Amino acid sequence: MKTAPVPPVLPFLDLLSSETLAKLANVYDKQSHAVTLYFNRSTFSDKAHSEEALTFEHLVKSARDKSQSGDANPGLSKDLTRIFGMEPEFRSSPNRFKAIFACSDRQIWQEINLPPCGDFSRLEISQRFQIVPLLRAMEACTPYCVAIIEHGxxxxxxxxxxxxxxxHQLPSEELTMDAEVSRVGWCHHTDGSLGERTKAYFKSLARDLRELLQDLTCQYLVVGCRDDLWSELKPQLVKAGMEDMISGRFNLSSFDMTPDEIVQAARPAITGKQRQQYNQFWESVREESDLSAISVNPVLRRLESGRVQTLFLGDLSGRIVTECANCHKWLNAGNLCPACGSSYINSLPAEELLVRKALSTGANTIAPDFAMAALFGEVGAILRY
Ligand SMILES: [Zn+2]
Structure with a gap:
């Protein structure tokens, strides 16, 4: 009897929920004891290990020196000591993207591990956690499915x-004649009803793939197969409702491609699909003038009134905005908060305030990595109304 595919436990898909991100984004520590660490070295060697130790020491030391709160606070000191103590762990597996959000005073210690996303090191001690680099890394690592397909x-x-x-094997594999055939695939010239069998197999495979991707909340599919098979498989994938998921196809050089070869062959399709989606977003931003906003101030204004449905973060490097330190309203101009009258004002990176407001109002955020973000505008938004 056919059984539904069991959702596998994939540790790397245990990503942060938007609720957790929103909680992190909302942390406000008046004493500036919120510690954010990002650490990623994509290459490593014996020499790089000692360099890493130096980088790590330098990061902790300069963050301590820069921090206005110094080491006087026991909670902050505890967090920095704990981070510094993790250096051997970073040394043993440097080829990872690691993020740590720590604030002892608030009993917060959140570690996130992702695949490498380029060389990036940053340690900040401030009133807020810096979450935009994490969002960009998560978007760069968006999980996708690759299906390598042969006859049966x-x-x-x-x-x-x-x-x-x-x-693991999909239930559709059970449609093959027996275990031996399942292992080697169908043979063209020994099976007269090959066309029907292929069609039945692809139909079943398409259904299984759709179920699998739904269970994994995976939105992209890349297929590796021969041209003649693709013309038969694609209609079945479309019928199974997967047209929007199909991100591309590559010609299969061998059914036994190594995992590295598969990633290399599939990656361009995903990058192309993402770029296409980002382009579509910007086209809608330009076309829907009543239901869109471009650039920092107009977008922040719409975010504050809860009108933003989707926010796109382009390259906002160096853009600083101000907020009221008392009620956290964005301040467009002036030194007094019009909402609460406070004159206590904070400066912060525009992208951090944009994302925090998006998370607190339930808006989706698209945060491409820096290389991709630079191809588009600074910031854009599609509005709910
Ligand atoms: Zn205020």
């Missing part, structure tokens, strides 16, 4: 950044 057999992978995980 398939290998299914879930890719997360540079990491790849092969899934």
């Amino acid at each position: 057999k398939a290998r299914i992978f879930i890719v997360h950044g540079t990491e790849i995980h092969q899934m």
Whole structure:
């Protein structure tokens, strides 16, 4: 009897929920004891290990020096000591993107591990956690499925950044004649009803793939197969409602491609699909003038009134905005908060305030990595009304 695919436990898909992100984004520590660490070295060697130690020491030391609160606070001191004590762990697995959000005073210690996303090191001690680099890293590692397909057999992978995980056999594999045939695939010239069998197999495979991707909340599919098979498989995927998920196809050089070869072959399709979606977003921003906003101030204004449905963060490097330190309203101009009258004002990166407001109002955020973000405008938004 056919059984539904069991959702696999993939540790790398245990990503942060938007609720957790919103909680992190909302932390406000008046004493400036919120510590954010990002650490990622994509290359490593014996020499790089000692360099990492130096970078790490430098990061902690300069953040301590820069911090206005110094080491006087026991909670902050405890967090920095704990981070500094993790150096051997960073040394042993440097080829990861690591983020730590810590605030002892508030019993917060959140660690996030992702596949490498380029060299990036940053340690900040301030009133807020800096969450935009995490969002960009998460978007760069958006999980996708790769299906390697031959006659009557398939290998299914879930890719997360540079990491790849092969899934177990799908129920559709049971349609093959017997275990031996299942292993080697169908043979063209010995089976007269090959066309019907292929169609039935692809129909079943498409259904299984859709169920699998729904269970994994995976929105992209890349297929590796020969041209003749693709013309038969694609209509079945479309019928199964997967047209929007199909991100591209590559020609299969061998059914036994190595995982690295598969990631290399599939990656351009995903990058292309993402770029296409970002382009579509910006086209809608330009076309829907009544239901869109562009640039920092207009977008912040709409976010404050809860009108933003989707926020797109382009390259906002160096853009600073101000907020009221008392009621956290964005301040467009002046030194007095019009809402509460406070003259206590904070300066902060525009992208951090934009994302915090998006998370607190339930708006979606698209945060491409820096290379991709630079191809588009500073910031844009599609509005709810
Ligand atoms: Zn205020």
